[in-house]
Amino acid sequence: xxxxxxxxxxxxxxxxxxxxxxxxxxxxxxxxxxxxxxxxxxxxxxxxxxxxxxxxxxxxxxxxxxxxxxxxxxxxxxxxxxxxxxxxxxxxxxxxxxxxxxxxxxxxxxxxxxxxxxxxxxxxxxxxxxxxxxxxxxxxxxxxxxxxxxxxxxxxxxxxxxxxxxxxxxxxxxxxxxxxxxxxxxxxxxxxxxxxxxxxxxxxxxxxxxxxxxxxxxxxxxxxxxxxxxxxxxxxxxxxxxxxxxxxxxxxxxxxxxxxxxxxxxxxxxxxxxxxxxxxxxxxxxxxxxxxxxxxxxxxxxxxxxxxxxxxxxxxxxxxxxxxxxxxxxxxxxxxxxxxxxxxxxxxxxxxxxxxxxxxxxxxxxxxxxxxxxxxxxxxxxxxxxxxxxxxxxxxxxxxxxxxxxxxx
Ligand SMILES: Nc1ncnc2c1ncn2[C@@H]1O[C@H](COP(=O)(O)OP(=O)(O)O)[C@@H](O)[C@H]1O
Ligand SMILES: CC(=O)OP(=O)(O)O
Ligand SMILES: [Mg+2]
Numbered sequence: 253x254x255x256x257x258x259x260x261x262x263x264x265x266x267x268x269x270x271x272x273x274x275x276x277x278x279x280x281x282x283x284x285x286x287x288x289x290x291x292x293x294x295x296x297x298x299x300x301x302x303x304x305x306x307x308x309x310x311x312x313x314x315x316x317x318x319x320x321x322x323x324x325x326x327x328x329x330x331x332x333x334x335x336x337x338x339x340x341x342x343x344x345x346x347x348x349x350x351x352x353x354x355x356x357x358x359x360x361x362x363x364x365x366x367x368x369x370x371x372x373x374x375x376x377x378x379x380x381x382x383x384x385x386x387x388x389x390x391x392x393x394x395x396x397x398x399x400x401x402x403x404x405x406x407x408x409x410x411x412x413x414x415x416x417x418x419x420x421x422x423x424x425x426x427x428x429x430x431x432x433x434x435x436x437x438x439x440x441x442x443x444x445x446x447x448x449x450x451x452x453x454x455x456x457x458x459x460x461x462x463x464x465x466x467x468x469x470x471x472x473x474x475x476x477x478x479x480x481x482x483x484x485x486x487x488x489x490x491x492x493x494x495x496x497x498x499x500x501x502x503x504x505x506x507x508x509x510x511x512x513x514x515x516x517x518x519x520x521x522x523x524x525x526x527x528x529x530x531x532x533x534x535x536x537x538x539x540x541x542x543x544x545x546x547x548x549x550x551x552x553x554x555x556x557x558x559x560x561x562x563x564x565x566x567x568x569x570x571x572x573x574x575x576x577x578x579x580x581x582x583x584x585x586x587x588x589x590x591x592x593x594x595x596x597x598x599x600x601x602x603x604x605x606x607x608x609x610x611x612x613x614x615x616x617x618x619x620x621x622x623x624x625x626x627x628x629x630x631x632x633x634x635x636x637x638x639x640x641x642x643x644x645x646x647x648x649x650x651x652x653x654x655x656x657x658x659x660x661x
Pocket of ligand 3: 264465466467
């Protein structure tokens with residue numbers, strides 16, 4: 253690889269987190285070092301691109317014709333970056349792609365065939381997959397020939413046992429791809445690596461990591477390998493999220509679609525956009541607003557979130573035959589001591605105890621001296637994992653797995 257710079261895009265449900273990396277030569281190959289950080293906010297109209305850290309803080313807001321905003325905003329961003337960097341030295345653009353299903357178990361360099369396969373999974377992640385694809389296509393138009401790579405959220409969970417992946421549905425559906433996949437894998441990969449670096453003794457055990465952001469999930473790892481996760485076939489399962497419902501009785505869906513005569517788009521909008529913290533509180537999807545509110549509905553939404561996160565931690569501990577430590581990460585996990593305390597109180601029966609002061613300070617090790625389980629806070633960095641995986645994919649590692657027989661494109 254000849255380039256010295258790498259751009260990463262982490263397309264979430266509503267924002268895209270951007271990373272700018274320099275590729276340093278190390279003893280074990282090229283190592284990405286972050287030199288810039290930014291964000292594209294799809295919720296804003298006009299679209300906005302912001303570089304918040306790096307050589308130049310800039311903020312681009314463009315009123316472009318509908319449908320052309322992304323190309324225009326990216327083109328402007330590349331032009332601003334070229335003031336400081338030789339963009340001919342750009343090795344690649346690396347993307348987070350949420351769903352790889354059974355099609356991708358390692359990062360890939362995106363070609364036409366990979367793009368078509370990624371697109372075929374859009375129905376499984378309607379909130380996320382289109383955002384990543386939009387970016388891939390826009391970059392291909394703007395800088396034809398520039399290599400692009402994809403890193404998959406689902407790939408980290410490839411180590412889950414077949415039993416754990418199974419829904420209690422007819423076998424043919426499992427074989428056709430209707431099974432648990434798990435998400436937020438780039439975040440869990442980062443957490444596994446960081447915990448190994450800082451506390452190898454803890455990372456070698458059974459660790460339940462809770463990625464609590466706008467999207468939220470939990471994953472149990474043994475020696476850094478995923479064994480089970482709360483999200484499953486889609487990004488709706490598991491714990492309640494900012495606007496997503498988490499696990500729900502499928503009978504409730506049958507009722508809404510059948511007896512109540514609601515249409516599919518209406519139900520999809522309900523589950524993805526109007527549920528979770530927003531739906532239960534009726535106030536806000538942002539946990540900060542709910543913590544600041546004195547309304548009973550706000551408290552109830554947060555209590556439900558804590559109850560369900562703690563419950564899922566206990567379920568995952570069962571998969572691993574026990575749990576040695578908990579790790580909190582992402583927006584809520586990293587920054588909200590009150591939420592961590594509410595969750596840990598519900599796990600007191602497991603011997604989980606917090607040190608009040610360390611928890612309030614968002615310290616790394618927040619367990620009290622008498623806690624029977626470790627409790628840690630780690631800041632996740634999905635972009636760092638995308639960058640490392642891009643380097644690996646460009647070096648020739650990682651290719652699509654051939655044995656998928658899931659939903660047809
Ligand atoms: N600095 C912060 N202090 C307190 N809460 C935060 C902070 N940053 C994010 N959060 C909370 O985390 C949630 C969003 O998490 P984040 O990981 O940024 O989401 P995502 O990447 O999924 O969009 C929100 O509920 C927000 O209230
Ligand atoms: C998988 C998922 O829910 O991602 P995010 O938290 O970025 O929305
Ligand atoms: Mg996220």
